[in-house]
Amino acid sequence: MKFLVCISNVPDTTTKITFTPDNKELNKAGVQFVINPWDEYALTRAIELKEKLGGNVTVLNVGEADTEPNIRKALAIGADDAIRVNAKPTDAFFVAQQIAAAAKEGGYDIILMGKESIDYNGFQVHGMVGELLGIPTVAPAIKLDVEGNTATLEREIEGGKEIVEVATPFVVSCQEPMCEPRIPNMRGIMTARTKPLKVVEPTGEAARTQVTAFALPPKKQGVKLIPAESAGDLIKLLRNEAKVI
Amino acid sequence: MSVLVVVECDNGEVKKSSLEVASYGSQVAQMLGTTATAVAVGEATEANLATLGEQGISKVLHDNDSRLKDFVNGAYTKLIAAAAQQESAQIIVLANSNIGAAVGSRLSVRLQASLATNVVELPKMDGGQFVVKRGAFSGKAFSDVILSGERKIIAVKKNSMEPLHNAGQTATVEQFSAQLTDADFADAPKQVIMQEQAGGILLPEADKVVSGGRGMKGPENWNLIEDLAKALGAATACSKPVSDVDWRPHHEHVGQTGITVSPNLYIACGISGAIQHLAGVNSSKVIVVINKDPEAPFFKAADYGIVGDVFDVLPKLTQAVKELN
Incomplete structure (x- = not known):
């Protein structure tokens, strides 16, 4: 079975987000970039399934050369080979076209990715790739099992879940608690250095959306403290002052 | 058009x-x-x-x-x-x-x-x-x-x-x-399983949320969260460490890698306020923080706060809501 796992390169979850003075880009100074946490579920589950069923796990990233350390990290965790599409990931549609092109060429059975990236929070790429390839998408999935060429998935819906069966090929976007994301071990780190990493140039149409400015949320006025002894007063304030209950 | x-x-x-x-x-x-x-x-x-x-x-x-x-x-x-x-x-x-x-x-x-x-x-x-x-x-x-x-x-x-x-x-x-x-x-679900919701309020749709963290000390104490949520007509939620140790189900996890919520009222009980948790809740209109540690970072992001023991404060709040109604 051939797995394609799409990863994006995002600021670490502990990052305090700031922007360049013109507010057009993230201020990358001092920011550590990691594999998008949701993509780690996709990567680990693909590796687990490969170990069970046999096959090959390819990771794909759309990014410039500075994303290679995280691609190597994915190889160290257990992917077999990698593709880097040499371009800035300008928007979801642009990225989806790159993934679809690679998927067509490689003939993958299952295309996995995280639910969304923690920087753009698009939650779009999975559906776009499915539509571009004319195959089903299951998003967001919390469970994925494969037998023969049929997969059984649990898909999260508001207030519950659905059990879905699909035949390969299909696209799945993953989230917790699908698996326990793995971290690289020493042997993995050593072997990752020599695993193949192919760099390809982008294809398809330009982005359809463009970010013109970023902004931080407005700052809070400061906390109003209520003594614990008169905790009940809080409820009065929530009704009469904040008017939320 | x-x-x-x-x-x-x-x-x-x-x-x-x-x-x-x-x-x-x-x-x-x-x-x-x-x-x-x-x-x-x-x-x-x-x-x-x-x-x-x-x-x-x-x-x-x-x-x-x-x-x-x-x-x-x-x-x-x-x-x-x-x-x-x-x-x-x-x-x-x-x-x-x-x-x-x-x-x-x-x-x-x-x-x-x-x-x-x-x-x-x-x-x-x-x-x-x-x-x-x-x-x-x-x-x-x-x-x-x-x-x-x-x-x-x-x-x-x-x-x-x-x-x-x-x-x-x-x-x-x-x-x-x-x-x-x-x-x-062709991709129709084989089966749809709905969760049991405390008070029947869905977290992603809720306009009031009562959320608990590790300060609640264990799943057996969640009745305090549920009682206040029920009195307010709120949904219940939790922090990532709580769902990671299975005190509460994953679909209640609010934060950067869980659900992002933006209710009118978010009450955080025994949650310190790690940056990943704040990311999931900071578009809430009013944030209330209850924590015994006055240095908890969550107080900086809160509108109202009570420095105190959740086990003492929560029953008082529930009582006050009941009296108000």
Whole structure:
């Protein structure tokens, strides 16, 4: 079975987000970039399934050369080979076209990715790739099992879940608690250095959306403290002052 | 040219997030000098769909194919695409829900439309450009985004619009058929399992949330959270460490890698306020923090705070709510 796992390169979850003075880009100074946490579920589950069923796990990233350390990290965790599409990931549609092109060429059975990236929070790429390839998408999935060429998935819906069966090929976007994301071990780190990493140039149409400015949320006025002894007063304030209950 | 709004229904009722979406769509239609039509998905009744007139919708398209009761990506996408063609819709508005995201992303490719998800405000026309504001960096920031092309799809973040209530206005409900075939239902779910919700309030739709962290000391103490939530009519939630150790289910995990919520009231009990948790809640209108540690970072992001023991404070709050009612 051939797995394609799409990863994006995002600021670490502990990052305090700031922007360049013109507010057009993230201020990358001092920011550590990691594999998008949701993509780690996709990567680990693909590796687990490969170990069970046999096959090959390819990771794909759309990014410039500075994303290679995280691609190597994915190889160290257990992917077999990698593709880097040499371009800035300008928007979801642009990225989806790159993934679809690679998927067509490689003939993958299952295309996995995280639910969304923690920087753009698009939650779009999975559906776009499915539509571009004319195959089903299951998003967001919390469970994925494969037998023969049929997969059984649990898909999260508001207030519950659905059990879905699909035949390969299909696209799945993953989230917790699908698996326990793995971290690289020493042997993995050593072997990752020599695993193949192919760099390809982008294809398809330009982005359809463009970010013109970023902004931080407005700052809070400061906390109003209520003594614990008169905790009940809080409820009065929530009704009469904040008017939320 | 028109605006098409996708309304999700459940057990015959229009979901609250879809009332917001309908209100958003009708206001965009007004800006563009056109009308807003809705297309219903899920289990809907004509009587409830007609009330979408209160949110400024003039017409509702309803396909009463019973197979549309549960979400099926292929069928929903085809239905909405057909409605968009019939209405010559240039703007499609849907909820930033699991359904909205799944359908919106496929539609954007099929209809060659630009797409923005997680949108928090009405669009602006800026020098001939169509600009929307959306949440980015998991609640830590916003971005202004230009949507290009003839067609645009907007997924509106829950609780970011006040629903309109034009009393007495009704929408006409029209039967609509997208000529769906069995092939469109190939990815239909085999089974749908709903969770048991404390007090029946769904976390992603809730306008009040009571949330617990490690300070609650164990799952056996969650009755304190549930009692306050029940008294307030709130949903319950938790921090990541709590769901990681299985004190509470994963679908209650609020934060950067869980659910992002934006209720009117978020009450955090025994949660220190790690940056990843704050990202998931900081668009809440009013934040209350209860923690025995006065140095807990959450107090810096709060509107109201009580420095005290949750085991002492929570019963007092529940009592005070009951007295108020």
